[in-house]
Amino acid sequence: MKKYFLFAAVLALFSCKNSDQDYDASGTFEADEIMVTAKANGTILRLDVEEGQELAIHEKVGEIDPKNLELQKEQVIASIEALDQKTNSPVPQIQVLQTQVSAQSATISVLQEQLDNAVRERNRTANLVAKDAATRKQLDDANGQVKVLQKQISAAQSQLNILQQQISTAKDNVSIQNRAVLSERKPTLKKVEQIDELLKNNTIESPIAGMVLTKYMNEGEFAITGKPVFKMAGLDLMILKTFITGDQLPQVKTGQTVKVYIDQGDSKTKEFPGTIYWISSKAEFTPKTIQTKNERANLVYATKIHVKNDGFLKIGMYGDVKFK
CATH class of the missing domain: 2.40.50.100 (RNA polymerase II/Efflux pump adaptor protein, barrel-sandwich hybrid domain)
Known part of the structure; x- marks a missing residue:
């Protein structure tokens, strides 16, 4: 019985060795560089x-x-900070105008009080004229005084309107000037972003x-x-580049799963699943360093097989392929 098991083991090893050597193609492993x-x-x-x-x-x-870019960035940031110093404030000019407005309003108040008194005096004179207790000239003088005060108030009110308009105009002018200055902020900030991208x-x-x-x-x-x-x-997915003969061409296609073997020494091999993802459409002469199944073949087709690497596959390592 022991002799039988020994004979069977030797036969299995011999058969396995012969089977492992019966490969359809051989090549070397590459990687996308x-x-x-x-x-x-x-x-x-x-x-x-x-x-x-x-x-x-x-x-x-x-x-x-990055020194040059960092200096450029500092310069741009400094120009952004300088924009605030270029802006104007309408406050000083408005304060002067507001003082004039206050003075003009006070003047109008005084004139209005004088007008009220003049109107009362005119009305009193008119009553006296009606009773023949005052002359017509006194009434005309009273009416003239009322008209003078009314004109003075109207002129003062016009001046007050002008001052208020000047305040509004001063605010608008400064706002327009500041918008023109501050409009440079956004594109300048974009320059900072561009420099940050360049620094990467x-x-x-x-x-x-x-x-x-x-x-x-x-x-x-x-x-x-x-x-x-x-x-x-990248070594995660290796490429086994091999060559097949014209006789083998009808047996393979892209997307086909194949078996890939590498030598591990002591007549042992390690198997990997592989997938054909490229077959050359043009035939070429057999490279001197590549062996094919048919040594006498002159024209062959380059073929590339993707093989997932578990860490054992290296660039330049030889590999063998079985299509079936």
């Missing part, structure tokens, strides 16, 4: 990245000297979660907008 470039000009004050280092998404890893560009951060592949710049070097700082790649 992203070039992280400088978004601002200036000296790099800090850059905490090394090749092979894994970064989290939006992780802040460096800073470009002075922070160097990783756009994705992944590994740093190549570092191009170091602390102390001068960064220019668009100049590469480092290159990284």
